[in-house]
Amino acid sequence: MPPTVSPTTAGSLRLVGLTKRYRTGDQALSDVTLEVPPGQVLGLIGPSGAGKSTLIRCINRLVEPSAGRVFLDETEITALHAGGLRRARRRMGMIFQEYALVERLTVMENVLSGRLGYVSFWRSLFRRFPPRDIENAFRLLERVGLTEHADKRADALSGGQRQRVGIARALAQEPELLLVDEPTASLDPKTSRQIMRLIREVCAERGLAAIVNIHDVALAQQFMMRIVGLRAGRVVYDGPPEGLTPAVLTEIYGEEDWGPLKPAQTDEEADDAAGIPDDQDIARAL
Numbered sequence: 001m002p003p004t005v006s007p008t009t010a011g012s013l014r015l016v017g018l019t020k021r022y023r024t025g026d027q028a029l030s031d032v033t034l035e036v037p038p039g040q041v042l043g044l045i046g047p048s049g050a051g052k053s054t055l056i057r058c059i060n061r062l063v064e065p066s067a068g069r070v071f072l073d074e075t076e077i078t079a080l081h082a083g084g085l086r087r088a089r090r091r092m093g094m095i096f097q098e099y100a101l102v103e104r105l106t107v108m109e110n111v112l113s114g115r116l117g118y119v120s121f122w123r124s125l126f127r128r129f130p131p132r133d134i135e136n137a138f139r140l141l142e143r144v145g146l147t148e149h150a151d152k153r154a155d156a157l158s159g160g161q162r163q164r165v166g167i168a169r170a171l172a173q174e175p176e177l178l179l180v181d182e183p184t185a186s187l188d189p190k191t192s193r194q195i196m197r198l199i200r201e202v203c204a205e206r207g208l209a210a211i212v213n214i215h216d217v218a219l220a221q222q223f224m225m226r227i228v229g230l231r232a233g234r235v236v237y238d239g240p241p242e243g244l245t246p247a248v249l250t251e252i253y254g255e256e257d258w259g260p261l262k263p264a265q266t267d268e269e270a271d272d273a274a275g276i277p278d279d280q281d282i283a284r285a286l
């Protein structure tokens, strides 16, 4: 019998029994049930292969779930066909690890491409966007701190700047929900924090919910309102960032080292940790 589904409030996401088994036989998700209220920024953590990317992609059906249901407000995403699904996808902005920009287009054109689901085919072919879209794109570029880069080609920007374009493009869609897949995996620690802060801020400004697939536990703890820990396709933790105790992290990640390295006890251990060879290492190598 399908699970009972009660009405949701505006802008909320609900996953009911979401399951994905790839044709290869990989069971990526097993019976994931989650509700994300409007405005909540949720961090999805878990070891490699836990199903984080699959979960994010099942929500907008870039990956087709094998079973279960996805609701955005009252719309059942999993029941939609071509046209309906296209319209529903506009409501979900996506931000990618590798930015997914069109490198040879300008920053502005990349942001405007967030409007492609809205403008007619002919307008999009000639990249003629309504003035309102262009004004809005300028405002978004200002918001993400890239006004003076509007006319640069995307491939002339740094990684952090590219991700800002990715964020502005997702917002140009005027989404109700952000799906964010490892937004900082290619960035240095400081830039990663800036990008996470920006995502948190724009969600707060717009009352947007977000699901953020995030590798770095410390970043998740610092910036996420709620954490969902996946292990082998199942939810093994769902709670506040403060609840990520060593025992919980071990449950999510297993015994592999998920946290800060243990402090070195001796100079020799410190050298080993830093990769500095000592006499014994050199003798072993000779």
Ligand SMILES: Nc1ncnc2c1ncn2[C@@H]1O[C@H](COP(=O)(O)OP(=O)(O)OP(=O)(O)O)[C@@H](O)[C@H]1O
Binding pocket: 022, 023, 024, 026, 027, 028, 046, 047, 048, 049, 050, 051, 052, 053, 054, 055
């Ligand atoms: N296109 C695919 N075809 C077959 N199996 C897949 C496919 N994509 C993912 N998988 C498998 O599904 C499982 C979950 O993968 P997924 O990429 O969702 O995990 P993840 O938690 O995002 O991992 P990572 O952090 O390494 O990106 C893994 O066993 C993976 O090998």
